[in-house]
Amino acid sequence: MSWSMFVFREHWAHAHDRQQAAFMAFSTLYAGAAPAHREIPWLRQWQSSWAETADLQVNGLGDLRPEDHLTDDERVARLREFLRDYRSWVASVADTIRPLTGYEPDDLVAFATTMEAVIAGDTGHPHVRRRTPLPRDPS
Numbered sequence: 001m002s003w004s005m006f007v008f009r010e011h012w013a014h015a016h017d018r019q020q021a022a023f024m025a026f027s028t029l030y031a032g033a034a035p036a037h038r039e040i041p042w043l044r045q046w047q048s049s050w051a052e053t054a055d056l057q058v059n060g061l062g063d064l065r066p067e068d069h070l071t072d073d074e075r076v077a078r079l080r081e082f083l084r085d086y087r088s089w090v091a092s093v094a095d096t097i098r099p100l101t102g103y104e105p106d107d108l109v110a111f112a113t114t115m116e117a118v119i120a121g122d123t124g125h126p127h128v129r130r131r132t133p134l135p136r137d138p139s
Contacts, residue, residue, distance in 0.1 A: 004017050004111075006020075007118070009121070019110040020064075020111050022107050028050070030086050031082070034085065040082075043069075046069040
């Protein structure tokens with residue numbers, strides 16, 4: 001089984017690749033169908049970049065590059081709102097998604113939950129870790 005990493009500011013976490021792939025596909029589908037999120041240009045641009053970065057990591061997934069898109073606290077708050085809405089949507093359509101796609105609802109929301117924990121710096125989440133600072137150059 002291969003792993004993905006999500007890194008934002010001072011925290012990072014790992015997740016299963018299948019969780020990242022499911023999140024990338026289904027959250028993009030959800031955002032396109034949800035009027036409140038469809039009209040957020042930076043979110044839609046970020047999601048469209050996921051296909052371009054796919055397969056750039058050795059394990060076949062891409063770097064989501066949150067630092068490039070979550071450039072201020074307002075965007076961070078909007079993403080957290082999106083992640084909460086996405087999880088609610090998955091719960092509401094789980095019985096339909098499961099037989100059509102074979103995905104379990106837990107797999108569809110696991111990466112979103114991990115992303116939010118990293119963004120919030122929640123080291124109480126079992127996968128979230130604080131980044132270790134790089135040693136400073138003594139010169």
